[in-house]
Amino acid sequence: MTEILSGAGEFLSQNSAAVFSWMTLVLRYVLTALALIVVWRTCKSLLDTEDDMEQWGMLSLPNGAKIPLNHWENIIGRSKTSDAYIEYPTLSRSHAAVIRDDKGSWHVHDLGSKSGVKVNGKEIAGRAPLKNGDILNLGGVELVFVTADAAAVSMQEKERARQQKQRRRETGLHPAGTLVYLTAFQVALGLQLCIAQDEALLPAVPLSFILLIGIMWLCYLTTRLLRRSAFEVETIAFFLCTIGLAVTASAEPDRLLRQIGFLAAGVCLYFLVGWFIRDLDRAVRLRWPIALFGLVMLGTTLVFSDAVLGAKNWLSIGGVSFQPSEFVKIAFVFAGAATLDRLFARRNLILFIAYSGACVMTLALMGDFGTALVFFVAYLLISFIRSGDLATVFLSVGGAGFAGFLAATLKPEVASRFLNWGHAWQAPNAGGYQQVRAMSAAASGGLFGIGAGNGWLKTVFAADTDMVFGMVCEELGLLTAAAAVFALFMTAFHVIRSSRSARSTFYVIGASAAVSILLFQLILNVFGSVDILPFTGVTFPFVSRGGSSLIASWGLLAFIKAVDTRRGASFVLKTPKRIAKQEARRSKNRAASDRRVKKPAPPEQPEPPEIQETEPDDYDSWFLE
């Protein structure tokens, strides 16, 4: 027996090159198949979800009809796109908003209606609190407002749980199953990278992949402990991170453990941001301080950093270097997001425009035009979602085009990138140097790659960051590279779909802005590296090597989770059942304290003061149409 083993060992050591080459031959196909399975399962799970609405309250009409309130922020009006649509001539198109805050208190807002809003017969000015059973009078239409009680929520939740279980049985897609495939992908990839090592095996290669698998399952376990079931978006992120780790292992293996550290930090930031925006009131209250902090960081970078390759975008504090512009993306999303009541305030929009301008200008001064462009696209999306006004968007694009033209004429390095664009093959050793190498390496890889760790593109400058798409194509093949692009692409559809049932516009804007930043970076990175767009040198989210970008991308991911209202799906949203329980406890406490004092409770209903900024004269009717 030992003879056979030692004989086999001898055979292996003598023919290791041949054995390894056969292993690589097979692993290439295995890896591609696993990548496609992971992405297919994840996307199917996102697509299979049926729209199911939460229900937070109800409006009863005099004729007995009942209109459910599916969001925390509901508009009542004559317009068909209102959340509660009532066809009655005296109603304005968007007459009033019924808004619930994080603590469960409801308010009604008059949206500048012609015929006014009455609560229990009393005319209101601007806004007024709303309790269960109150009678709303909108332009002569009387509605009874009913909040969803705990029992109803509980029933509703049970029904949704049953449906979800049913669906999962039918489709057979459990997130853990997908993760098993992803783990297989990671193991195979780690194995391939180990055998691709020329000389002595670096222990960091297997170790980093083991740690990656550990972090991923720990993240999943945490989600399960929080009694949440959805893991698609995280699976996509971990899939991309796995590819990114393979790229790092191939190009700069001595940075592997650092990269794992960044991944751990990113996952922590993801939970932190998720926890932070879970409390909508807190997020709304603190969003401007966060936004301001971001801008100050950008300004500090501009003043204190030294230019690296023409861009002053690195900041070093206490020996730790990072790119503040990556983190400011999160601050920017906070600045742009707003709850429905604030969307009506013009002051709010003007502040946001000014803030965006300041960010983009600072980035342009830093020479980081790629990131400036990313911010600008996020700005366009946010302003469209806020205003619904395409004209403003077109005007902005025109203005930015003019500014870009000026920048290009003033900055020769920007102009040269535009001049080389589309002509990379005519200057393969000058302006098109990186792009033609990316394309050549990509073509060598075919559909299945030449094997992780076997490429040569890694020897070209910025291969594992700006040209990472070329490197993935070369080493892992076009299919896996396209699967990576497609996986991130699918998050857009997830957000579009979930936004229809989201609780608050704050979450809709946050998730859309986060996705737009991730996708636009992907567009600039992928198409810039293969000469379809000018080469700008931004990162491929989650895939490009580097700390700031990876950590910030995880932070942005948390916003995507905030629109996912599927039952028990996202840890960022409290379950309706839990909210109902909390409310019940709160009102019981209140009643008990009332009894102890033995006198009528003073009207010290907590009124968040910041809501007072929305005076009726601030309302913009253009928003409503």
Add this chain to the structure above:
Amino acid sequence: MKRVGGRAAALIVLAVVILGGMSLYILRFLTNGRDWVSFASNKTVYSGGVLKVGTILDRDGQALSQVSGGSRVYADDELVRKATLHVLGDPGGNIGTGALSAFAPRLMGYNVLTGAYSRTGNGKTLSLTIDADVCAAAYKALGGSRGAVGVVNYKSGQILCMVSSPSFDPMNIPDLTGEKYEGVYLNRFLSATYPPGSVFKLVTLAAAVENIPDLNDRVFHCDGGITVGGDYVACTKKHGDLSIEDALAVSCNSAFGELALELGAETLADYAARFGLTESFEIDGIKTATGSFKNAAPNTSSLAWSGIGQYEDMVCPAAILRFVSAVANGGNAVDMTLIKDKGLASLLPPGSSRLLGKQTAEKLATMMNYNVYKTYGQDNYPGLELYAKTGTAEVGGGKEPHAWFAGFITNEDAPLAFVVIVENGGSGSRTAGAVANKVLQAAIKESEK
């Protein structure tokens, strides 16, 4: 809320950009991947700009170029190395039409599915139709003169010999500066154009055969030249009265000048184009040089000169070879190829194009055979069933004319068409004819093996 939530659909714009961009990229990947992968900085398959994978064999299995010990080596024999340099291409990739450049994707084993990946990292073996010994004989026969030799099997289209001179030994690259090696990277067979001289009389003849009904009954008279519009078009000597056969055999400028004037520039240009002499064609994707024919005004000496292959006429030797192989094959030119083993594609019959009608081709062939009998001397070409036409193309500047010899043989087992051009070689039949004889004798010997 519903309204604002619905606006998240604006993200579709980004999604569409990604879909569109990826579609464009994948389309380019599929269509241009072959070019991308053949980039000399692609270190998967190149090392220091030299293709580091793939073996090239001649038709008998002799290794012409392979990778040994990490570097690219050529044939063992120095003469073969020089003779096949332009077929293969130099290590630095300066000869773009060479197999190492033009067939690089095949040598890598490139395909869209697996890219340039090969498990062993050695690439593929490519067998060419070239015969190394015939090439060596041709290079030797050129004896250091500048020029080109091409031999093709006109039934199969397989190119047996493709030699360009000057050449050099790719294993011991000399100092290539200086007059001796001027234009050394040019494959003169594929990429150069020359004035065709009297070889072009075959074109004028073909046009006359099809457009002048009483051609066979005509008697041409040569007084040592003709006067056209005050200019003199000289002939080599006073030929006296001639039939059309004799006019071709002695290559009489007076007779063919008259025919050109009668046919007109448009007709001549039309035939030159029809025979592929003023167009580029492809040999396994390698483009040949484009010839030219300038339409001269009626009744001018220029028109007469253009009908006898002077004036502004320029042709590529490969195009002449294709034309004479069509004459040999009843007017049908079989697509030329350099690649012997084409996998499944070799099961299909080779493609071809009809350049001239069968009857015209046969008439031309008969007269080309008469040339040998009457002028070139069968004794000079022992054992060859030869059909040919010489050319002595004046180049001006006090230099010797270029010597042409083009035609075919109909020997059993050796249906070969050939073209020989010797720059400043003087008389076509004497210089180029001798080269052609040596090359064809070598080819016959190879075919008998």
